[in-house]
Every structure is written in structure tokens, then in C-alpha cells.
Amino acid sequence: MGIVKAIFAHPSGRIGGTIVGLYILIAFLGMAGITPHDPLMQFRVDRLHAPNAAYWMGTDLFGRDVASRLMVGIGQSFVVAFASVALAATAGTVLGLAAAWFGKGWDGLIMRVMDVLLAFPAILLALLIIAVVGPGTWTSVMAIAIVYTPIFTRVVRGPALSLKTRDFVDAARTFGSSRHYILTRHLMLNLVAPLTVQVTLALAWGLLTEAGLSFLGLGTQPPASSLGLMLSDSRNLMETAPWLLVFPGLAIMIGILGFNLLGDALRDILDPKTRRAVA
Amino acid sequence: MKPLLSVSGLHVGFGRDPRANEIVHGVSFDLAAGETLAIVGESGSGKSVTALSINRLVDFGGGRITGGRIDFTRADGTAIDLAGASERELTKIRGGEIGMIFQEPMTSLNPVLTIGEQIEESFRLHRGLTGRQAKAAARDALERVRIPDAARRLKYCPHQLSGGMLQRVMIATALSCNPRLLIADEPTTALDVTVQAQIMALLAELKRETDMGMIFITHDIGLVAGIADKVMVMQAGEAVEQGSLDEILDTPRHPYTKHLLSAVPHFEAGRAARRDYSRPKTPATPALKVEGLTVRFPVTGGLLRRQTGAVHAVDGVDFDLMPGETLGIVGESGSGKSTTARAILGLVQPIRGDFTASSNDPAKPERNAVQMVFQNPYASLNPRLRVDSILAEPVVASGRKVDAEIKQRMEMLLDRVGLPRNALERYPHEFSGGQRQRLCIARALMLNPSVLVLDEAVSALDVSVQAKVLELLVDLQHDFGLAYLFVSHDMAVVERIAHRIAVVYAGQIVEIGDAAAILSDPRHSYTKSLIAAVPSIDRRREHFTLDTRQVPSLVRPLGFEPPPAEWRDIGADHRARLEA
CATH class of the missing domain: 3.40.50.300 (P-loop containing nucleotide triphosphate hydrolases)
Structure with a gap:
């Protein structure tokens, strides 16, 4: 548990770690249905009610509880962000390792395809993919994963290229170690640190991209709840019911801040060049 | 006569608290013009830090001089305490009066500039030469370090020259302004043994030609035997023994010096070869x-x-x-x-x-x-x-x-x-x-x-x-x-x-x-x-x-x-x- 201790010893890691921990707890509660009210229940009499003791963050146009919907929304956004980053990290690692290991033609082919994907702005590429496949939760997971795969490929390929020429890899070859053993024990194990940092930062982008897609109506579909969708619903009622805008907006902002702070802290902790400064 | 360089009670530390993380604990030595001092020690003994403190390059590596004096006699006869000198004075002294050669000639030269441009830079900065004059001076400098065909080599980029040639270029650059003191930090460690011999011969010849003082840092006590006048042996940040070359080599007093002289393998022209095995007379299966x-x-x-x-x-x-x-x-x-x-x-x-x-x-x-x-x-x-x-x-x-x-x-x-x-x-x-x-x-x-x-x-x-x-x-x-x-x-x-x-x-x-x-x-x-x-x-x-x-x-x-x-x-x- 050294890493957790190190995160909480780091000034921005402490804040980021707390925020992310809190969000994960909220997401679990939201997904498990442990919310103040049923997020889909419409309390007709209390439509557009300002925050009070019963409705902590007020109610929306249909009289649904904003706090409950926010919890479910965070859960939904986290599922999409985690699933898409997990896919992107896996695909990126496999492609990056393949490019570094096989080199030559494979390296050229894989990296040029990644360059093409990177040439598009993230949200535009995601829009394009959804426009082709059609909107939905799993489409946005796929779209976000494809958008972030090139970043992981690059993060893996660079260090893998240099690890491949290290003496301990040569030593492994002299023992006759299998390719699988060298790739997993000698390359992957040394890539854990840069990948962890990248995953944390990618989660922040994933969260934002998901919110963007849902805001545009291409992500999570109503009546399910998601942070982007809640923002989108609030935009005509900004003046009469500002709480509809403020809470989901803050939730997105603080969440991204949390992941970024945690990512920065992990980068400091796991990078041997700055490790001494932290300890 | 006043010595060229006199270091007394030098303390150097690193990090945020230089006094707590002290690397060099009170080193003193004198160096006269035309003399060569060899600082010998193993890695971590503080020998490089001591030498880098003299031209205060140690400041750029996060080091601080926490005590002692470094008195250096300048070309015009005035004395200056380098331990307390300002960065502006130091810039003039570095290169101009104190030259330095590093261990890795391959990484000490800029790979995208020709070696001519890099030597000329030193002449421009310290002697104010320009254009053709600087070029001629650079060619002379290369000839001085016995680089054959110097005029043509000026147009070469570092990757076109071997390690030994590059180290000669580094020496030429360091000597370009006739420094009164040359600091050589393991200048031959990265080089092959025959090239090392050439560089050592060159340094010995240059030393005879000029009246330059030299500080030679090395881990190999055998290497300095041909060039040093005085030897200082360092261990864990302290000078455990100093004296003339013959004193140190023939009658070492400190146990660490004795250890360095005896534990270290010295080449003995076959007399130290192992005799615990002889090939079988009858043909056997080789391993x-x-x-x-x-x-x-x-x-x-x-x-x-x-x-x-x-x-x-x-x-x-x-x-x-x-x-x-x-x-x-x-x-x-x-x-x-x-x-x-x-x-x-x-x-x-x-x-x-x-x-x-x-x-x-x-x-x-x-x-x-x-x-x-x-x-x-x-x-x-x-x-x-x-x-x-x-x-x-x-x-x-x-x-x-x-x-x-x-x-x-x-x-x-x-x-x-x-x-x-x-x-x-x-x-x-x-x-x-x-x-x-x-x-x-x-x-x-x-x-x-x-x-x-x-x-x-x-x-x-x-x-x-x-x-x-x-x-x-x-x-x-x-x-x-x-x-x-x-x-x-x-x-x-x-x-x-x-x-x-x-x-x-x-x-x-x-x-x-x-x-x-x-x-x-x-x-x-x-x-x-x-x-x-x-x-x-x-x-x-x-x-x-x-x-x-x-x-x-x-x-x-x-x-x-x-x-x-x-x-x-x-x-x-x-x-x-x-x-x-």
C-alpha cells in the first residue's frame, strides 16, 4: 500500500485522491440505486423546486430529484469513462508493443494509422464514429476508446523501444526466454508507471468527452441520466432554475480536476527523476 | 613564490541543506605553475566535486561551497578567492584562465556544429578574434594537439571523428586561450588503451611546452605515474594522503593508499598471469x-x-x-x-x-x-x-x-x-x-x-x-x-x-x-x-x-x-x- 501512502503525502495527490475516492463512492451508490429518491420518479407537485432539505439539489422540469440523478449520472459517466479508457489502454498497449517489438514495416504501418487518428480533434472523431454507428452508451464507449488509443500507443511504443535494447532483455534472450515472458516481465512491468499516469489523465478526458457527447445528444440517451445530458436539459432553464446547470457543471469540473491532480501526483511519484523530491 | 592555486579547508555540500549533505570535508592543497596534481580516488570519493569547485561548475550541479578558500593567482598577478567570486568574474576566468576537459568527448561537443565552429567560438569569446583570424587560430590549435590534416578536419562534424580525435579537439578548445590552469576530469576513461596512451603523451608534451598548472582526476593510480608531480589520494570526501609522486608510489603511508596500490590489478607483463591450469597434453573435448x-x-x-x-x-x-x-x-x-x-x-x-x-x-x-x-x-x-x-x-x-x-x-x-x-x-x-x-x-x-x-x-x-x-x-x-x-x-x-x-x-x-x-x-x-x-x-x-x-x-x-x-x-x- 506504499503507493496510497505516497499519494496522500503529495500535496496535489491528497486533494486529487480524495476527490476521485469520493466520486467512485458516489458512482457506486448511484449505480447500486442507493440515492435519496428514485432518479426517474416524477414528483409533479414539486417541479422546478429550489434546493431544500428534501431535494438537496432541487428538482428538474419533470419534478425529478437532481441530487439522485446526479449520483446516477456520475455513475453512468464513470462507467463510460472507465470502460473506454480500459479499452483504449489495452488496445494502445498491444499496438504500441507490437510496433516497438516487430519494428520496421509493422512499426511504420501502426504508427501512421495512429497519426491519422491523432490528426482529428478528439470530439470530432468521436462524432464521426457515432454518426456512422448511431448513438448509445456502448457506441460512445467505443468512440472514446478509439479516440484515445493512439495516445496510449505512443506512450507505450517510446519506452518499449528503449527497453527492448536494454541489457536485461539481451540477457533474457541468452537464457532462451520466450517472447511472451520478455514482453510481459521485462517490457510491460517497466511500463506500468507511465501507463498508470496516462490512464489517470485519460480518465479526465474520457469524463469530459462523454459529457460533451451526451450534451450533443449522441451519448447516453434519456430518460437515463448522465452529466452531459443534465447540462443539456438545463440550458433553456438557466435563469429560472440555475441549480439545474450549476450542480452537474460543478460535478464535471471537480471530477476532472480530481483526476488531473491525481495524475500529476502519480507522475511525480512514479517518475524516478522526481521521486527524491517527493520523499 | 606565490602558488598558482591554493585551496584551503574546502567544504562542499549538495541539496537543500549543503551542510548536512557534505561531500567534501575540508580539503587543502597547493599547486604551483607548471605543476601537475593528480587527484586519485574511487567513485564517490569527492574527487570530481573538489575539482569542479575550483572553477565553480559545481554550482550548476546543485552544489554549494560551505567553507574554505580557493585562492587563484590571475594572469595580471592579482589574487582572487574563487569560493566567493561573483558569477560575472567566474565567466571570465572559466575558459580564459581555467580550462577544463571532461570524461566523455562524444557528449561534450555539440553534434550539429563543425568542430571548427566550436573551437572558433572560444577564440571569439575570450580573445575577440573574428572571421579569418579565428579560423587561423582554430587551425593552429588543432595542429598544436597533433591532429593530422588540421585544415580539413575543421569542417568535420563530431560524429566523423573517433573518440581519441574528439578528446584532442576538446583539449584544443580548453587550451585555446592559454589557460594557466587545466582541469582534466578522467579525460581518458572513455577511451581505448592505445588512444589513452596518445592523449597522456600529448598532455605531457603540452605540459613541457607551456607553464600551465594541471589538475588530473583519475581512479587509476597507474595512469598518473607518467605525468603527475604531486598526488592527492581522496577517500569519502577527505584527502587521506598527499605528497610528491615518488613518495606516494614508493612509500605510501595511509592504509587506503596502500590498498589502492596493492588491491588494484597492475599490469606486470605476464608475471601475474595465472598458473593454476595447463592444457591437457592429450586431445580432449573442448567446452x-x-x-x-x-x-x-x-x-x-x-x-x-x-x-x-x-x-x-x-x-x-x-x-x-x-x-x-x-x-x-x-x-x-x-x-x-x-x-x-x-x-x-x-x-x-x-x-x-x-x-x-x-x-x-x-x-x-x-x-x-x-x-x-x-x-x-x-x-x-x-x-x-x-x-x-x-x-x-x-x-x-x-x-x-x-x-x-x-x-x-x-x-x-x-x-x-x-x-x-x-x-x-x-x-x-x-x-x-x-x-x-x-x-x-x-x-x-x-x-x-x-x-x-x-x-x-x-x-x-x-x-x-x-x-x-x-x-x-x-x-x-x-x-x-x-x-x-x-x-x-x-x-x-x-x-x-x-x-x-x-x-x-x-x-x-x-x-x-x-x-x-x-x-x-x-x-x-x-x-x-x-x-x-x-x-x-x-x-x-x-x-x-x-x-x-x-x-x-x-x-x-x-x-x-x-x-x-x-x-x-x-x-x-x-x-x-x-x-x-
């Missing part, structure tokens, strides 16, 4: 037999990247290695000695040649019979694996399960190489360089090989650690009946471990045979120059002569085959290649 090993790397050129030639890295190497015997392979960088070792391990593909290894135990698969220990103990262990996983790797690779028997072997080998058993649960970074190399040796022995290839296995270690690892290797050889293929550039080390020696030059063996015979009576001209270049305390009164011969290019046209070697037998086990 490793190499025949006609040839490794070539293609050279491509032109638009279509067609192969235009090949680098003949290893050209028809034959030798055999008996069980319990050590064959030392010596040669300079680029001679193909490491490529030979790597080809035997299958790390590079030979285009031709056979090698057969026979193992101690006939039931064992043949491919595990040869194992290797690499040069850099820091790079050859995966930092993320625990020692037990590291030792288990060869076992896993050979397709066996890690069971109680293997665990037992791990513990036995750790005991044998002198590491504690609890090392199994630790990570490589918790060990020192020497301990890591012991781990590498233990790992190589996991599969009970019959041949161990040691590629510069002790070159990255400190001198006294080197001696201990060599002792360990000799013990292991007796216990396990190992055959060693010991690749090294260091003649003194090879003399201590090898029974037989093969001298490799330009990809070919030029002389092979009994170690004592070759080292005491070299016959091939290359072997002779290699041995003559080894610095030695015994020969400190001899003068080095300058030799500007360059190693021939190994790039040959397509389809070139070297003529078959003709050999001359000199002794029972000593033969040399005939020279054209």
Missing part, C-alpha cells in the same frame, strides 16, 4: 569450439538502399576453450571482441561459422551450456523484478518449474557469490554495483552452464570492487569447473584472470596462446602497441611516444573475402598472424 565465426553487417547506400558493402565485424575467428580454462579476448573498441561474444550467445546472427558447446552433464540441452554476464550491472537486471524472480528467469526459460530444489540452488548460489540469503526478497536498486554483478553471475550459473561468457564484466566497477569480483570468478571456476570467455579491453585485468589470450584486431585474431607467453613476449605489432600503451607504475620514467595511426575501416566492398590467415608458431602454445 566450446568456435570455427570460422564470421559476422558482417550490411552497409547500404544510394537511392534504392542497395547493399554496397559490409562491415566485417568478425572475420573468421577460430578458437577452442577447454573446461576449467579462461580465454581472455582483448582488443580495442570496434575490434569485434564483443560481437564475437554476442554471436556465440546468438544475440547477433553470424553469416558463417560453427560453434559447438558441450555441457558438463550430457543429459542437459546444449543451448544452456553457455551463459553470459554483461558489462553494466545497472542495465542488465530488470529494476521491477525481485531478485528471486530474476534468478528464476533462466529456469523458467528452460521450461522448468520453480520448485524447492531450484529455491535451494538460488540460496546456494547467493551464498557462493557472497550475498545474504534475504537478498531474494529485495530489488536490484538495493544493491551496489559490485553486488549487482554478483547477482548477474549467480543468475548466469542457475542453469549450471559449462561456459560463462564475461563481456567486460568488471569494467564498470570500481577498482577495489573489481579485484574482489575477479577473486570470486577464480573461486567459482575451481568449484564448478567453468570455462570462461573473458572479453576485456583492460590488459591488467585480463592478466589476472586469463590462462590463454586471444588478441583481436579489426575483426580477426592476430595472436593467440598462453597468457604469460603473449604478455611477456608479444610478437604481432598490434599486440606490442597494445601492451606498450598500458599505463604502469614500473614504467613511469619512460616517455610515451605519440602515435597518430588510426584503426583501419572495417567496411569492405561487397563480396570481399580476406585472404586466409598465415600463422607463425612461436612457442608450444603461442602463435601470431604473419603481417604483410
